[in-house]
Amino acid sequence: GQQVMQIPQYQHVQEGEDFTTYCNSSTTLSNIQWYKQRPGGHPVFLIQLVKSGEVKKQKRLTFQFGEAKKNSSLHITATQTTDVGTYFCAWFGNEKLTFGTGTRLTIIP
Amino acid sequence: ETGVTQTPRHLVMGMTNKKSLKCEQHLGHNAMYWYKQSAKKPLELMFVYNFKEQTENNSVPSRFSPECPNSSHLFLHLHTLQPEDSALYLCASSLMPGQSSYGYTFGSGTRLTVV
Numbered sequence: 001g002q003q004v005m006q007i008p009q010y011q012h013v014q015e016g017e018d019f020t021t022y023c024n025s026s027t028t029l030s031n032i033q034w035y036k037q038r039p040g041g042h043p044v045f046l047i048q049l050v051k052s053g054e055v056k057k058q059k060r061l062t063f064q065f066g067e068a069k070k071n072s073s074l075h076i077t078a079t080q081t082t083d084v085g086t087y088f089c090a091w092f093g094n095e096k097l098t099f100g101t102g103t104r105l106t107i108i109p
Numbered sequence: 110e111t112g113v114t115q116t117p118r119h120l121v122m123g124m125t126n127k128k129s130l131k132c133e134q135h136l137g138h139n140a141m142y143w144y145k146q147s148a149k150k151p152l153e154l155m156f157v158y159n160f161k162e163q164t165e166n167n168s169v170p171s172r173f174s175p176e177c178p179n180s181s182h183l184f185l186h187l188h189t190l191q192p193e194d195s196a197l198y199l200c201a202s203s204l205m206p207g208q209s210s211y212g213y214t215f216g217s218g219t220r221l222t223v224v
Binding site: 030031033035041042043044045046048050088092095096097098099100101102 | 164
């Protein structure tokens with residue numbers, strides 16, 4: 001069956017450093033979404049990627065979808081304390097949105 | 110406010126109690142969902158309602174009973190829960206069933222503790 005791994009599980013970075021989280025699937029994904037959940041909060045939709053090799057940017061955030069549509073990444077440039085939270089990838093399969101295990105980002109001031 | 114409102118925000122209940130969680134959205138969305146978020150597990154889909162018809166029951170125990178009287182309201186009725194059911198219960202909605210390029214809109218959740 002389909003397996004999707006999100007890594008790393010935790011990431012601690014100094015403020016100003018970059019951060020990247022990855023989702024890797026054993027099978028081709030039709031599309032992938034990314035969500036952010038602040039501590040004590042709820043998941044908030046960030047973006048959806050659909051096309052092979054697609055790259056989208058939102059200010060300091062860069063989202064990529066692999067050429068084979070089997071992996072995706074979220075990269076944050078020059079992290080700030082407001083970036084703290086857990087970042088989830090999510091994908092559709094059998095008309096259900098399934099979430100990855102998430103990467104919890106903490107920022108060291 | 111996200112546009113999806115969940116009440117109560119916090120709930121403590123005994124194993125013999127009966128309680129209900131409520132979710133309301135006025136975004137004009139046609140699909141609503143219940144997710145469970147535990148400390149050591151990823152977000153788990155519980156139920157899916159499309160145009161107020163249940164289309165998915167993700168092997169959820171019968172002690173959880175959903176109800177969707179219309180496309181704006183969703184309930185989760187709870188009875189004879191177990192301590193391991195303690196979790197954050199999140200309601201979400203989307204414009205259309207299935208895939209949504211605008212993503213799912215989540216409520217703030219109900220933090221449930223079963224004692």
